Amino acid sequence: WADGRQVSVGHDHQNNIRNAPSLENVCFFKKLFWDGRANSLEDQASMPVEAHNEMHQDVKSLPKKLRKIKGYAPFFKAAFGTTDITNERIASSLATFQRSLSSRRTDFDRFLANNKQALTDQQVLGLHLFRTKARCMNCHNGPFFTDNDFHNDGLTYYGRKYEDLGLYNVTKKPEDVGKFKTPGLRNVMRTAPWFHNGLFADIDGVMNMYNMGMPDQRVKPEQMNDPLLPKNDKLLRGIRLSNAEKDAVIAFLHSLSSAPVLIRVEELPK
Incomplete structure (x- = not known):
C-alpha cells in the first residue's frame, strides 16, 4: 500500500514534495x-x-x-x-x-507468542539492539512501532532548495520546525524509499545516517538569531553500531514483514 517512488507523481505528471507512506494500519x-x-x-x-x-x-x-x-x-x-x-x-x-488495511502476522509476532524458533539468532540480537544500544525503541515502540509523535531527524533542508518545515506548517510553533510523524515499522522493509522525502532507497544508507546521529543544521552567520532555525530531536545521537550490529538490526526489521494480502480487483461501476 505504497507506490515505491521517492515522491508520488500526480496530476499532469507533477511530483509531490513528500514520499507516500504505506496505508497499512x-x-x-x-x-x-x-x-x-x-x-x-x-x-x-x-x-x-x-x-x-x-x-x-x-x-x-x-x-x-x-x-x-x-x-x-x-x-x-x-x-x-x-x-x-x-x-x-x-x-x-x-x-x-x-480502516480495513491491516498488516498480517509476522515472525516477530510468532516469537512473542512463544515460538522461539520464529526468529534467527541474528534477529534476536537485532531485537536486543533495537531496544538498547541502537535506541530505535525511543520513537518506534508499541504494537505498530511508532510513538504517534513528531520528531526532527535533521532532514529539514532549512534555507535550501528542498526545505520542508513539517509540523510547523500546521502549528506555526517554532519548536515544531522540521518535525515529521514517526512512521510505523510493520512491513518497513517493503516500503522503500524511506524518510518523509524518500531520500534513501537503501536500508544500509538509513542505518549509516542513524549511526552517525543524523545531519546537524549548518548555521550561517545570518541565521544565528533565527527563531525558526531547526533543532534536531534530543533523542538523536550517534549510536556507533558495528557492521555486524547494523546487519542484526536490519535482520530484525525483516522479521516485521508479513505475507502480502491478495485483493481482488473489482470492476469499476459504469
Missing part, C-alpha cells in the same frame, strides 16, 4: 500525513483528491460527477440506505476502506 494513527494536518481518515480523504499536484479534482463537483455514473447508486444505497451521493459519504467510504 493507517487507522491506528492519531494524526495523518507527515505533518499531521488531518485528525481522522475522514478529514484526510478530500485533501489528496483536491490537491493541485495529486488528483486535482474540484471536490464540490465530485458528487455530481459520480451521480452521472449510474453504477454507483446501488453501492451507496447498500452502504447508507439511500442513493444520495455527498462528499461526506464519499469521505466515509474511503475512510472505511482504509
Whole structure:
C-alpha cells in the first residue's frame, strides 16, 4: 500500500514534495500525513483528491460527477440506505476502506507468542539492539512501532532548495520546525524509499545516517538569531553500531514483514 517512488507523481505528471507512506494500519494513527494536518481518515480523504499536484479534482463537483455514473447508486444505497451521493459519504467510504488495511502476522509476532524458533539468532540480537544500544525503541515502540509523535531527524533542508518545515506548517510553533510523524515499522522493509522525502532507497544508507546521529543544521552567520532555525530531536545521537550490529538490526526489521494480502480487483461501476 505504497507506490515505491521517492515522491508520488500526480496530476499532469507533477511530483509531490513528500514520499507516500504505506496505508497499512493507517487507522491506528492519531494524526495523518507527515505533518499531521488531518485528525481522522475522514478529514484526510478530500485533501489528496483536491490537491493541485495529486488528483486535482474540484471536490464540490465530485458528487455530481459520480451521480452521472449510474453504477454507483446501488453501492451507496447498500452502504447508507439511500442513493444520495455527498462528499461526506464519499469521505466515509474511503475512510472505511482504509480502516480495513491491516498488516498480517509476522515472525516477530510468532516469537512473542512463544515460538522461539520464529526468529534467527541474528534477529534476536537485532531485537536486543533495537531496544538498547541502537535506541530505535525511543520513537518506534508499541504494537505498530511508532510513538504517534513528531520528531526532527535533521532532514529539514532549512534555507535550501528542498526545505520542508513539517509540523510547523500546521502549528506555526517554532519548536515544531522540521518535525515529521514517526512512521510505523510493520512491513518497513517493503516500503522503500524511506524518510518523509524518500531520500534513501537503501536500508544500509538509513542505518549509516542513524549511526552517525543524523545531519546537524549548518548555521550561517545570518541565521544565528533565527527563531525558526531547526533543532534536531534530543533523542538523536550517534549510536556507533558495528557492521555486524547494523546487519542484526536490519535482520530484525525483516522479521516485521508479513505475507502480502491478495485483493481482488473489482470492476469499476459504469
